[in-house]
Amino acid sequence: MPIKESELVLNEDGSIYHLHLLPHQIADTIITVGDPERVEKVTKHFDEIEVKVSKREFHTQTGSYKGKRITVISTGIGTDNIDIVFNELDALANIDLKTREVKTALKKLNFIRIGTSGAIQKDIPINSLIATETAIGFDSLLHFYKSETIQDTKIASEVLQQLAMASFKARPYVIKGSKKLLKYFSSFEEIKTGITATNVGFYAPQGRVLRAELQDEHFMQKLSNFKYNKQKITNLEMETSGIYGMSRLLGHRAISLNAILANRITGEFSKNPEEIVNQLITFTLDKIAAF
Numbered sequence: 001m002p003i004k005e006s007e008l009v010l011n012e013d014g015s016i017y018h019l020h021l022l023p024h025q026i027a028d029t030i031i032t033v034g035d036p037e038r039v040e041k042v043t044k045h046f047d048e049i050e051v052k053v054s055k056r057e058f059h060t061q062t063g064s065y066k067g068k069r070i071t072v073i074s075t076g077i078g079t080d081n082i083d084i085v086f087n088e089l090d091a092l093a094n095i096d097l098k099t100r101e102v103k104t105a106l107k108k109l110n111f112i113r114i115g116t117s118g119a120i121q122k123d124i125p126i127n128s129l130i131a132t133e134t135a136i137g138f139d140s141l142l143h144f145y146k147s148e149t150i151q152d153t154k155i156a157s158e159v160l161q162q163l164a165m166a167s168f169k170a171r172p173y174v175i176k177g178s179k180k181l182l183k184y185f186s187s188f189e190e191i192k193t194g195i196t197a198t199n200v201g202f203y204a205p206q207g208r209v210l211r212a213e214l215q216d217e218h219f220m221q222k223l224s225n226f227k228y229n230k231q232k233i234t235n236l237e238m239e240t241s242g243i244y245g246m247s248r249l250l251g252h253r254a255i256s257l258n259a260i261l262a263n264r265i266t267g268e269f270s271k272n273p274e275e276i277v278n279q280l281i282t283f284t285l286d287k288i289a290a291f
């Protein structure tokens with residue numbers, strides 16, 4: 001059955017609705033970044049760029065780095081955008097946009113997030129790098145998909161219990177990244193592995209107070225005290241759970257690489273965020289080229 005026009009939405013030129021891309025414009029290896037301006041900071045290292053398309057916060061460039069074809073796309077902030085970006089990239093790879101039928105041979109894409117994050121353990125320094133082994137989602141994106149079989153419900157129940165979360169908040173879900181990509185990227189000494197918590201905002205959802213009061217003033221303390229099999233939650237950001245969830249649902253591989261800009265326990269913020277983000281960019285590109 002062809003997918004209806006209201007579900008698989010295409011623009012007049014046949015491109016996919018929000019990303020405005022055509023199937024041949026994406027590579028099998030895709031770097032996601034939050035900030036649209038970070039796309040060029042990655043592709044300035046490329047040997048050549050063949051595609052440049054921008055719509056809303058979704059800026060895409062495809063080209064090659066040391067002979068490897070790579071797409072770089074900005075997602076903007078949050079797992080709501082991840083829902084759009086991952087469904088549309090998967091559609092470009094795995095749905096025939098002319099017949100509107102799912103292809104019989106499905107492609108497995110490799111997703112690598114180059115993002116920024118805040119550490120919630122004292123011993124994780126600012127300007128260090130963390131590869132996410134396990135993501136804890138405080139957003140509710142995955143609950144809207146049939147996803148029970150891909151979730152780690154044991155860790156999720158522990159989170160619910162140890163954090164004593166109010167029942168009106170979304171139930172946390174837990175998803176692992178790609179074992180293969182984690183093994184590869186964490187084999188380099190520049191990067192450590194960790195458990196990343198993803199939440200729906202930068203302020204109260206990450207325990208920050210400017211003027212508005214927190215519903216649960218102990219949330220951050222409970223998050224940094226959380227323990228599962230001696231492992232602690234290392235860092236907080238806003239996309240990884242969605243990226244891991246959508247990748248698993250759609251049969252792709254994903255790894256989230258985080259440049260630590262803030263340490264929420266010591267109260268420090270990087271004096272030169274650009275420098276550590278650039279280090280993560282060159283680290284990632286070189287490792288992708290050698291993969």
Ligand SMILES: O=P(O)(O)O[C@H]1O[C@H](CO)[C@@H](O)[C@H]1O
Pocket residue numbers: 033034035076077078114115116117202237238239
């Ligand atoms: O630097 P990016 O990749 O956007 O990632 C982090 O920074 C943003 C918040 O400042 C959120 O998107 C968070 O996940």
Ligand SMILES: O=c1cc[nH]c(=O)[nH]1
Pocket residue numbers: 116117118119202206236237238261262
């Ligand atoms: O503390 C931080 C730093 C970067 N990005 C986040 O989401 N949180």
